[in-house]
């Protein structure tokens with residue numbers, strides 16, 4: 722086995738997307754991983770082209786394909802920041818190829834999550850609505866603060882993203898809400914409230930509220946607000962560069978090698 726064979730080969734799905742491009746750059750710059758494939762949907766004008774040339778540079782020897790299974794068969798990991806239906810399909814195919822599947826896709830509904838969990842019975846899946854170190858640390862802080870404060874402290878989560886984002890609340894906001902619910906010892910689904918509009922009535926004690934702002938090129942901003950009479954505690958994360966998500970995803974792909982099948986998250990990867 723040559724040295725390069727022992728370095729995990731990685732396929733990026735949705736390679737032309739905002740995160741896809743960032744992942745490609747991050748993997749190409751890493752000495753710990755090799756880019757071995759790039760997937761886009763059938764009909765995309767990058768299909769069949771060299772990925773380097775498609776992005777306006779020199780050839781890099783990676784051809785963009787619309788055949789995910791063929792690409793995954795050559796890889797030790799698949800990094801996937803695409804869309805819910807695509808991610809569910811990729812979870813089954815990555816499991817078939819015995820490749821670690823790192824899922825950054827958000828907007829997943831319960832039915833998608835159930836299919837991903839089924840795939841994780843046979844393969845290693847690392848899934849998180851936010852792959853950055855800062856946000857995953859913030860989830861732990863949120864849990865601690867929520868555990869320390871009683872229900873007189875209203876919890877509201879405010880997030881802002883770029884104008885192209887298609888899902889709300891963001892995956893990160895939901896992670897933070899779940900962490901707050903866990904800290905408080907309540908069921909998240911029973912207390913989640915989003916999209917207030919019109920005569921909503923007064924806030925219910927114990928609700929966890931969500932507000933989403935969309936505009937411009939905001940990479941991602943999240944505030945967890947604990948509001949009581951006379952004072953507020955605000956925990957905040959500001960993302961200014963998508964590289965933080967790509968670095969986290971690559972770390973997860975490497976961490977996942979030789980793990981037992983199962984669904985993991987970034988708290989596992991980062992050991993938080």
Ligand SMILES: NC(=O)C1=CN([C@@H]2O[C@H](COP(=O)(O)OP(=O)(O)OC[C@H]3O[C@@H](n4cnc5c(N)ncnc54)[C@H](OP(=O)(O)O)[C@@H]3O)[C@@H](O)[C@H]2O)C=CC1
Nearest residue numbers: 735738739740761762802803807825826827850851852966
């Ligand atoms: N967990 C985290 O840390 C982060 C998560 N995200 C999430 O990642 C996802 C992608 O975000 P972003 O990069 O901004 O979005 P983009 O729309 O820029 O990129 C998504 C890419 O996936 C492609 N795609 C969609 N369906 C398929 C398919 N069936 N087969 C192959 N490719 C497909 C799209 O192609 P096409 O344009 O043809 O549809 C596009 O190239 C979102 O859910 C976002 O919330 C984003 C940042 C960080």
Ligand SMILES: O=C(O)C1=N[C@H](C(=O)O)C[C@H](O)C1
Nearest residue numbers: 827850851886891892893941
């Ligand atoms: O769509 C995005 O851009 C982002 N999505 C993730 C989310 O939904 O939280 C992570 C990050 O905030 C950027």
